Amino acid sequence: MSARPLALSSRIPPGLARAGLLWPSLAIILLFMVAPIGIMFTYSFLTAAPYGGVEWTFSGAAYTEILFERDFLDDSLAFTPDYLIIVARSVFQAAIATVLCLLISVPTAYYIATRSDRAKNIWLFLITIPYWVNLLIRTIALLFVLRGDGPVNSALIDLGLISQPLPLSYNGFAISLGLIYSFLPFMVLPLYSAFERFDFRLLDAAYDLYASRRVAFFRIVLPVMRPGLIAGSLLVFIPSIGSYLAPDILGGGKTLMIGNLIGTQFQAARNWPFGAALSMILLTITLIVLLWLARRAARQQQLN
């Protein structure tokens, strides 16, 4: 590696230049995001005020509430799986959405990257144009498409493939589809962005060495996509966990995900400390996973 790979000016020491590049974004996040979340961290140890907000009395109740509840009748403290079930469901749904997004996006990103320069940009816009429509409206439109009397079921019935409408809406399947629909470009674009610079001579060389297509794809194409794959997975997985519109609208509101649960605490349930505590736990889990990923990536880079 060169001593001054990306320094902007030879007169400014690289360390200082780097700080100048890095700190504006760090500062704005630390000030307008981390500091407010610090307030929320404090709130998670306080008591809920009667009608929203907090009272300044210390309490760890918000954290014990996540695993333990007072019995409806005899007021005894007992373990409750309610919130764990909701967290597990959220992680499961988000994982499915991420994997399916990957399966759709890798070929799509590859296909786009092999187009001409003009076609590439047209494809990029083509992928993002639907997202000029608000997420809520898009989700409702997807529901109408999937519904019992929607075009998908009508077409299948007209073709004689089915006689009864398929249960495509108001269930877990619809939630998964909704999450994919919400976040697909967040996978396609980073993958494309990482892969676009791919040198296709590498592929030709592999074939010259009699590599099969499968081997060529997994050994040559995928590793180049890897940074985009990590970026895309983060951009799909993390927002999916906290998603609330897909379960509300496509799932028919019959099951909660953690986004709904936390939202309710700040709204109808008026229990800000509990909502804050739930989000602190979620934040901690995400942070641990992210750090683990970052460490692994760094180790791999050193190996290379």
Place this chain on the structure above:
Amino acid sequence: MKSLTVFTAALLASVLAGPAFAAGDLFIYTWGEYTPPEMVAKFEKTYDVKVHIDTYDSMETMLAKLKSGAGGYDIIVPGHDTMTILVRENLLEPINAANMPNYKNVDEKWRDVFWDKGRVYSAPWAWGSTGFVVDRAVVKGNDTSLKILFEPDDTVKGKINMLRDVNDVINMALRYLGKPRCNENPEDLKAVLDLLSSQKPFVKSYNSETKELLVSGEAAVSMSWNGYAMRARDEKPTLEYIYPKEGYTGWMDNVAVPKGAPDLENAKLWVNFVMAPENAAMITNYARYSNGIKGSEAFVEKALAAAPELNPPSDVAAPEFLSACTPATTKLYDRVWTKLLR
């Protein structure tokens, strides 16, 4: 890049601030599509005041903003249960609506209401009820019991929609069980949870946008607000809004002025303006909910004035207006809701 940013900032400032040619401004914070444009135009013309409308999606958003101390609005339109909270937390300006010239038009039954005794803080805007709608092509007969919803026949199983509102759903279940609303008794709420859990397999969705579900036939029975029910019936005549014989919830939205309103005088002008019969009628014609103003009937569209959704039959009990439940109740309700939907 910098010049671009400066340019955009200038553009933002010019477009977003909006011209303030009028003698004054009035900032209204309310539900969307709730304020008739012709009413706004009339007010602007009469008083030379520019009206700006911002919308919220829930009472909680509005409440969170007011409680945090973020101000800047002259008029808000809280529901009656939220009114009790706003008054208790001292977040409203005492405007003495009762002393305003147009107060004489306010129907007696909306004058000494429990959420604003003697109308110190607010004037009526619109009111309605939460009952349920059935498709009479599917559910025959004239039964008006909540049993249709909670212990459904085979014909409607899987075709039931409930509002996604913890309070409305649980209060309705409590009525079906014959228990008091805003209930703090754990045993009653345990019974509610059992009832709702046994009903859940037959529920298609918990959704507050009920009109499309009913009209498309996806749902044959649905909890609904009366205004929604009327719009659904316009598109599908077999739908009927039911006033359950076990009782039902009523609500009233009120025009109030938050503490620290920038222009108290304009705000008072609006409150008085809203209480004039021809103006109140505009609200009903536009939002399709009843207002609380005497003499407005003369200006209300004929079809609306006669609509069964806005005129409960004489043998039906009056709607029950509930106060905001206590924190203990809210907590129990939330646990029932979480357990139901976990």
Place this chain on the structure above:
Amino acid sequence: MSTARMRDLRTFSGFGLLSVGCAVFLYAPIVFLTLYSFNDGRSVSQWTGFSFRWYQTVFANQNIQTAAVNSLLIAVTAATIATVLALGAAIATVNRRSKSGGEGAYVVLTFPLMVPEIVTAVASLVFFVAVGISLGFVTILLAHIVFCIPFAYLPIKARLEGMDETLPSAAADLYASPAKAFVRITLPLLVPGLLSGWLLAFIISLDDFIITALVAGPGATTLPLHIYGMLRLGMTPEVNAISTLMLAASTALVLLSGLLGQAGRKH
């Protein structure tokens, strides 16, 4: 080896089909939505007849127009600022030789992604009020820039990682200043990353509801706020009409940029 055969080897069978399938999936609900913007009735899912009445409603509705323009201005501004900030951060965090602090910066830059929206929303509201910044367009813009940063940063970082570092440094040897080398060599190579990042930041800003709802001040309404507010009284095809107009605007922009690009090439 013939060029035709080379092309053939570079295409994996089914990839094109899958991409088209992906586009169909993305556009099916959009087609449905556009269709119902021409519905004569009030329903957004039951067809009663063809009419332009909802477009007339939109053109008569000053509030919804202002909201749409506000949304676009905020999204363009927030996405642009976030992309510039993210570009700097990506350059500084990728290719760094010392390992210390790298993870810290990475975690801070992706932090806005990890907090559920409603929590960010309430926290920002409390924070802005506490430090005395009055709510309005400034607070919306600040909040949007912050949550846009990870969406711009991650694609740019993915692009930079493993980018051939010898190229910029070779260029730096040739050109008089590294700044020139950066503009002439590195930046063009980064374009796909920048474009991806900007587009993602743009759509995430355009979509945001909860955070905007809580940090917006009087007179500062965006399209999502307007649309969510309409739900209590029921959705009408007016929403479809404004959405279709947004789609038309975006398509027009894409066509325009395509034409400009073509014209530019001819010169």
